[in-house]
Amino acid sequence: MEYRKIKDEDKDEGAAGDDIESLRNKSISAPISNVATLGGDSNDRSKWKRKTIVTLALTILTSSQAILIVWSKRAGKYEYSVTTANFLVETLKCVLSLAALARIWKNEGVTEDNRLSTTLDEVSVYPIPAALYLVKNLLQYYIFAYVDAPGYQILKNLNIISTGVLYQMILKRKLSEIQWAAFILLCAGCTTAQLNPSSDHVLQTPYQGWIMAIVMALLSGFAGVYTEAIIKKRPSRNINVQNFWLYVFGMVFNAVAILIQDFDAVMNKGFFHGYSLITVLMILNHALSGIAVSLVMKYADNIVKVYATSVAMLLTAIVSVFLFGFHLSLAFFLGSTVISVSVYLHSIGKLTRQR
Amino acid sequence: MEYRKIKDEDKDEGAAGDDIESLRNKSISAPISNVATLGGDSNDRSKWKRKTIVTLALTILTSSQAILIVWSKRAGKYEYSVTTANFLVETLKCVLSLAALARIWKNEGVTEDNRLSTTLDEVSVYPIPAALYLVKNLLQYYIFAYVDAPGYQILKNLNIISTGVLYQMILKRKLSEIQWAAFILLCAGCTTAQLNPSSDHVLQTPYQGWIMAIVMALLSGFAGVYTEAIIKKRPSRNINVQNFWLYVFGMVFNAVAILIQDFDAVMNKGFFHGYSLITVLMILNHALSGIAVSLVMKYADNIVKVYATSVAMLLTAIVSVFLFGFHLSLAFFLGSTVISVSVYLHSIGKLTRQR
Numbered sequence: 146m147e148y149r150k151i152k153d154e155d156k157d158e159g160a161a162g163d164d165i166e167s168l169r170n171k172s173i174s175a176p177i178s179n180v181a182t183l184g185g186d187s188n189d190r191s192k193w194k195r196k197t198i199v200t201l202a203l204t205i206l207t208s209s210q211a212i213l214i215v216w217s218k219r220a221g222k223y224e225y226s227v228t229t230a231n232f233l234v235e236t237l238k239c240v241l242s243l244a245a246l247a248r249i250w251k252n253e254g255v256t257e258d259n260r261l262s263t264t265l266d267e268v269s270v271y272p273i274p275a276a277l278y279l280v281k282n283l284l285q286y287y288i289f290a291y292v293d294a295p296g297y298q299i300l301k302n303l304n305i306i307s308t309g310v311l312y313q314m315i316l317k318r319k320l321s322e323i324q325w326a327a328f329i330l331l332c333a334g335c336t337t338a339q340l341n342p343s344s345d346h347v348l349q350t351p352y353q354g355w356i357m358a359i360v361m362a363l364l365s366g367f368a369g370v371y372t373e374a375i376i377k378k379r380p381s382r383n384i385n386v387q388n389f390w391l392y393v394f395g396m397v398f399n400a401v402a403i404l405i406q407d408f409d410a411v412m413n414k415g416f417f418h419g420y421s422l423i424t425v426l427m428i429l430n431h432a433l434s435g436i437a438v439s440l441v442m443k444y445a446d447n448i449v450k451v452y453a454t455s456v457a458m459l460l461t462a463i464v465s466v467f468l469f470g471f472h473l474s475l476a477f478f479l480g481s482t483v484i485s486v487s488v489y490l491h492s493i494g495k496l497t498r499q500r
Numbered sequence: 501m502e503y504r505k506i507k508d509e510d511k512d513e514g515a516a517g518d519d520i521e522s523l524r525n526k527s528i529s530a531p532i533s534n535v536a537t538l539g540g541d542s543n544d545r546s547k548w549k550r551k552t553i554v555t556l557a558l559t560i561l562t563s564s565q566a567i568l569i570v571w572s573k574r575a576g577k578y579e580y581s582v583t584t585a586n587f588l589v590e591t592l593k594c595v596l597s598l599a600a601l602a603r604i605w606k607n608e609g610v611t612e613d614n615r616l617s618t619t620l621d622e623v624s625v626y627p628i629p630a631a632l633y634l635v636k637n638l639l640q641y642y643i644f645a646y647v648d649a650p651g652y653q654i655l656k657n658l659n660i661i662s663t664g665v666l667y668q669m670i671l672k673r674k675l676s677e678i679q680w681a682a683f684i685l686l687c688a689g690c691t692t693a694q695l696n697p698s699s700d701h702v703l704q705t706p707y708q709g710w711i712m713a714i715v716m717a718l719l720s721g722f723a724g725v726y727t728e729a730i731i732k733k734r735p736s737r738n739i740n741v742q743n744f745w746l747y748v749f750g751m752v753f754n755a756v757a758i759l760i761q762d763f764d765a766v767m768n769k770g771f772f773h774g775y776s777l778i779t780v781l782m783i784l785n786h787a788l789s790g791i792a793v794s795l796v797m798k799y800a801d802n803i804v805k806v807y808a809t810s811v812a813m814l815l816t817a818i819v820s821v822f823l824f825g826f827h828l829s830l831a832f833f834l835g836s837t838v839i840s841v842s843v844y845l846h847s848i849g850k851l852t853r854q855r
Contacts, residue, residue: 299830322848323678323845323848326841326844326845326848329837329841330685330838330841333834333837333838333841334838336830336834337692337831337834337835337838340695340830340831340834342697344830344831345829345830347830348830474700475654475691475695475699475700475702475703476692476695476699476831479688479691479692479695480692482684482688483685483688483689483692483838486681486684486685486688489681490678490681490845493677493678493681
């Protein structure tokens, strides 16, 4: 509610980036000429181009992330401290944001929108997503006591539904009926594509596993939606400044996690114990994916993020056929069909609303 | 093309039953008041009621048909001649149509629309669906040389796509984009619901099996769509007369099949050899299902028929849990979800067109 109020006040200074989104809130009878009134044709095209590029980047990075995980599993177990790796990911994202800012300051000078200094009022909400992500990341390593890895992959699809529900509840953006149907199909399609002969075990998951999975889905969904709310609260604010503050708190929370979980291991074996080439690549990939997620939140939304990561899953499977000799199952083809129809319906659903 | 012309000429005498259908062909901007102009409110409601009743009857009969098949499999193999059973199904349908007609003649008298006598022009197309169904029914017992029973169940879902394609091509009724998306989902959902650990074998079906499956899907789709064309050609014509002529030719073609395939068995062991209570029940069920299909063709269409039989599949599985202690798999839940969304999208797609 609060977020919406502020967003409406901001409309004059930077609302052009929101034009397609805000149109989706209007009634079906709204004349199509509104698009031109709000943004202008060439402006619209450049927004669309930027949205497409960040979405593609997120899709490719997420897909290669999954491939790195398969690769690292083949190479052996996780021997490094996960908390130190997470800390390095946040640090790298911070450094990259600062580097991008330095370039902008050099070219455009320091303005109200790109200066690093901030008010307590602006910065006070930034620790919240970092804290939520931290809890979720820690839970991720404990849920395996109740669910095996393929089962966890299937339960993770609950994220799709939780993101949709929280997106509509918190950001007050209405998805059309067709877009909701598409979202349910996306969840069913992703799960179908991941089915294997032992998938039915998931139905026997103990209740602790279900609770953890649902809590993780809600945490993940809430963190995503809240991040979008923060980033979109002031559309004219430079994304690199917003990222910087998000990631600074990420560093702080992950430093705390090192102290709690891996203090002894780091003290005895060193900060970088167990690191390998794959570890370094995974850290690099996670940092870039993280930045891509922020950009998608800024220039698109959480719904686009969910679609990008779902399509990434299909890409991963197809690439794995060539890299690791994976066989594609009938379930994968059926799931891919359902996901494809879902993507199509999501775009159709948007058009119906604009009409 | 020919069918369409005749249908348009018939519009004045009995087009009220077609009002919803023909609205679907109109552009989105057509005013909604058209419904009232064509049919009137209470008339619409009674048409809708009749459509719902025949659709429900078909769903329940198809579902119990599948349950009888499971039951008969448990009781043992088919020991009777399938051709004699098919002949009896056609005969029973013919007798039931005549009985219904006798009642109508008694109540309403003989009119131009309900008299049994016919012209060569009207009756000349009636043997075609009977011939197509015969070929398809015979093929059904040979495809098992190439595909196992669960594999055949999966390949049968090709019927859904072939019916949609032929419906649009032959009856010239356009499905909306959303309805096409729903139809693809229906096919994927039905297949997903039937997945089991050995389903991937289907991908190794020899090419003869694929060709037979595709030919059967086309025969089945064409027979269905052609029957609808015949029945709807003259909307005011009593359905029981139309059924009578369809089933008379069904009897003739099945008599030929007995002579070709089972002449020796019938001569040596008798016409009713191997019949059991289940056989009788299956014949009764097939006859009633057949009549329900005709009614759905008359008062709804082939698309409704496909949805009814797909939902019947879900009903069968749920009833089998109680009757035979079946376990529902994760794939079944996912497939059911996709089928449910498909049914929803089909109805939404219709509304979008009417707007």
